[in-house]
Amino acid sequence: MHEMSIALSIVEAVEAKAREEGAERISGIDLVIGKLAGIEPESLKFCFSAAAKGTLSEEALLAIQEPEGVGACGECGKLFPVSFYYAECPDCRSLRITIVSGEEFVIQSITIEEQEGE
Amino acid sequence: MCDTCGCSADSGAVLRKPGNSDYHVHVSESGHGDHHHEGHHDHEHRDHHHEKKSRTIALELDVLQKNNLLAERNRGYFEARNIFVLNFLSSPGSGKTSLLEKIIPLLQQHTAVAVIEGDQQTTNDAERIQALGVPVIQINTGSGCHLDALMINSAVKELELQDNSLLCIENVGNLVCPALFDLGEALKVVIISVTEGDDKPLKYPTMFHEADLCILNKIDLLPYVAFDVRKCRENAMRVNHHLEWFELSAKTGEGVGAWQEWIENKLKLR
16 A cells, blocks of 8 residues: 555645645645556545645645556557556567556646635 | 654654664654654634635646655665665565575675665564674564665664675565665565466566566475466566566575576676
């Protein structure tokens, strides 16, 4: 369950940014979690609600984008969608595949609420 | 509350030394022995009569950035002191500790070795390593399922590492979570044993994808188990075609020489 420690680090990171911006609370957090990032979005959401207790992001909604994995063939250079690390090139059947996308794990943005006129 | 020192830390990793039940350091960002107290956040009452203004702030922040930055700091420290660091990963019971018990006496003749042991509880593994006469520290992760860069950073401050030495980090037995956390090691070594399934690399691809070297352990048991070595190696290579591969038995010593040579070469080349 590494999702719990990850949820805590997300809470910590957005809390710091939100305080810097003078936020009263955080209403939304946009995450990008690639399908090959090794993170279960559902499990992360579950842990997040516990991790965010008593912080500015206690009521924040998590919006998670999950980009598909993309592999590049080391033999013929073809780019193709992959869902596992053990992909095979659909053209030349090579197994020398390098993952070029789908491993991203990024906090894209946060939506904060602040008092009008402050 | 922590049972040992009575502080209010109710979670988090603890450093321990075998044979010294009084030694006990909480891993925290503010240095050892300094317990990190989370401030109590009073829930602010929101005034719903006022208009709220909301805005979106771009962050573009890697979630693992904090761990990764600290891992790079560890790596820089190791490089500056010419310390070669291996991170050993496997499921529980694959023979990580036995392998260290076998290889350390062989390497020790030419190179100073130190060990960081990671387990949820007990100093059992650290005691086994200490019997070899090398510096060792145990990290008990408590509820944690993996070691992280901060734990290594704290543990290294408690270990008297020598320049030009080898540091072996035995991660928590777990083929999932530790794959995601860079510790600052030079290379990751994943261990599987023939009493496990030969499809393990396909079942836990992230770990095998991250590893630099795979060791198949307990080959002395091959006559008694239905384990296809060729198929297992093929599966591992499908996940990671850069993976180096060794087959050995930590118990009988078969194949250990080839791996010893590999480590000694790496130590020479750095």
